[in-house]
Amino acid sequence: MFDHPSDDLSCYTESEIINKIKAWLGTTTGLSPMGIGDDCAVFTPVPKQEYLVSTDALVYGTHFDSSISAQKAGNKLTLRNLSDIAAMGGQPKHATISIISSSKLSIKWLSDFFAGIKETSDQYGLKIVGGDLCRLEGPQFHAVMNIIGSSPRPILRNRAIAKDRIYVTGTLGGSILEKHYCFKPHLSAGQWLSSESLASSMVDITDGIAKELPFLLSDNTSASINLDNIPISDAAWHLSNQNKQIALKKAFCDGEDYELLFTLNSNADHPKFETQWSSRFPNVKLTQIGTIVPSQGADLIIDQSTQKPIDWILGFDHFKT
Numbered sequence: 600m601f602d603h604p605s606d607d608l609s610c611y612t613e614s615e616i617i618n619k620i621k622a623w624l625g626t627t628t629g630l631s632p633m634g635i636g637d638d639c640a641v642f643t644p645v646p647k648q649e650y651l652v653s654t655d656a657l658v659y660g661t662h663f664d665s666s667i668s669a670q671k672a673g674n675k676l677t678l679r680n681l682s683d684i685a686a687m688g689g690q691p692k693h694a695t696i697s698i699i700s701s702s703k704l705s706i707k708w709l710s711d712f713f714a715g716i717k718e719t720s721d722q723y724g725l726k727i728v729g730g731d732l733c734r735l736e737g738p739q740f741h742a743v744m745n746i747i748g749s750s751p752r753p754i755l756r757n758r759a760i761a762k763d764r765i766y767v768t769g770t771l772g773g774s775i776l777e778k779h780y781c782f783k784p785h786l787s788a789g790q791w792l793s794s795e796s797l798a799s800s801m802v803d804i805t806d807g808i809a810k811e812l813p814f815l816l817s818d819n820t821s822a823s824i825n826l827d828n829i830p831i832s833d834a835a836w837h838l839s840n841q842n843k844q845i846a847l848k849k850a851f852c853d854g855e856d857y858e859l860l861f862t863l864n865s866n867a868d869h870p871k872f873e874t875q876w877s878s879r880f881p882n883v884k885l886t887q888i889g890t891i892v893p894s895q896g897a898d899l900i901i902d903q904s905t906q907k908p909i910d911w912i913l914g915f916d917h918f919k920t
Contacts, residue, residue, distance in 0.1 A: 600665060600708040601701060601738040608709070609702040613732055619706070620730075623713040627720045628727045640728035642693060648749035653683040659740040663780065669708045671780045672742075673715020679805070680746040681723055681784040682857040686803035687755075688793025689748035691723055691786070696730040699741040712742070723786065752793045754861070756814045758800040762865035765815070765822060765889040769858040771808065772849035773834025779855035788880050789859060797872065801861035807854040808888075813899045815862055816891070824889040825903045832856075862891060 601607075608616060621628060621635050628634040632641040644650075657663065657676040667675075676696075684691045696716065698709075720727060725746070735741070759765075768785055784803075792798040800815040812822045831850045839845035863869060869887075876885050889903060900909050 600659075600669065600705055600740070601703045602705075606706050607703045608700065608706060608734075611706065616706075616709075616732060619710070620713060623710055624717055624727050627717045627725075634726070634728050635730070637729075640693065640695070642728070645692070645749045648751055649753050651684055651687050651689045651748040651750055651753060652745070653680060653748075654743060654745045655680045655683060657742045657744075659738075667780055668715075669711035670715035670718070673712040673717075674719050675715075675780040676742050676744055677716050677719035677723075677725065678780075678782060678784055679857065680744045681719070681725070681786065682782075682803040682805075684746060684748040685784045685786045685789040686801050686859060687748070687750055687753045688789045688798070688801070689750035689753065689786075690790065691725045691746060691748045693726050693728045694720070694744050694746040695728060697733070697743040697745075698730070699733045699735050699739075699743070701737060701739050702734050703738065704740060723784070750790075750793055752796060754789070754793050754798050754801040756800055756802055757817055759815045759820060759862040759891045760799065760817055760865065761820055761891050761893050763799050763862040763891040764865070764869055764887055765812075765824070765860075765862055765891065766885055766887050767804070767808065767830065767858055767860050768883050768885055769856065770830040770832035770884065771804070771835065771851070771856050771858065772846065772853045773832050773836075773838050774853055774855040776834040776838070778832075778834065778857075782857045784857060785859050785880075785883060788876075788883060791879060792859075792861065797863060797867055798861040799864050801859060804856040804858045804860050805854060807852040807856075808860055809851040809900070810854070811860050815860070816899060819894040820891050821894050822889055822900050823892045823903045823906075824900060824909065825887075826909075828886055828888045830884060830886045830888075865891075 631637045663672045802811045835846045835849040
């Protein structure tokens with residue numbers, strides 16, 4: 600991506616690159632002031648809806664490398680932002696994209712990157728309404744998407760109470776093999792959970808359930824987990840060489856699964872809920888992995904079978920290795 604000196608970004612002015620981005624996006628953007636071209640995009644608020652605003656970055660060397668195509672990288676930037684909207688039970692609306700890059704980046708690579716953004720944005724009805732360009736020295740590339748959505752009832756974190764049941768979609772672990780850039784954000788499921796007021800709290804799994812579970816908890820509660828119920832992915836089993844303990848750790852800690860982790864209101868009819876889920880989302884695996892219980896001191900995640908803390912789990916952290 601940085602080895603095309605005859606046709607890299609240094610061959611173009613900033614205005615020329617912006618015009619190319621407009622052309623690459625086509626109908627995925629719009630005419631100013633509803634799209635690229637003004638200092639701000641202008642759009643009408645959605646009646647009786649709360650706005651959702653989130654930001655996610657995609658960094659070369661951290662979130663992807665040269666083994667992944669530019670188009671897949673563009674898909675991933677868009678999908679990871681859409682997953683944040685899904686985790687709030689929202690509908691995606693608009694987004695801006697900032698590109699911070701070496702001037703040695705291939706213009707063809709950037710074109711393919713925006714093709715991936717366009718492909719995914721069109722699939723989910725997301726409009727790209729603006730952004731920014733900035734140069735970095737050295738072989739670096741960062742892309743940042745700011746996404747805006749809406750929901751009549753956003754599902755927040757830190758709202759789970761004792762007796763709420765803990766559920767997760769899909770399977771977990773081993774995302775490095777492919778899933779981290781090839782997944783489907785569960786927008787419809789999140790919207791249904793919101794519209795029916797079923798979920799008391801929810802997050803998407805970016806950094807592993809080891810790190811995400813505590814986000815669901817209100818004060819004086821812990822997550823009691825049935826380890827036998829954790830849905831371990833085939834990829835996690837493969838990477839563990841069939842060692843169950845290692846596979847389980849990977850399911851807890853690998854991250855970038857982009858599944859929904861949520862708690863079901865304790866007053867909900869959970870057999871009816873599971874039947875409705877199977878009918879509405881037959882292709883989305885759903886697993887109950889535990890229950891919210893009164894706090895046992897500082898232990899936020901405990902083993903349901905032993906009632907002792909699961910002390911070997913640690914989710915991904917950008918600043919600790």
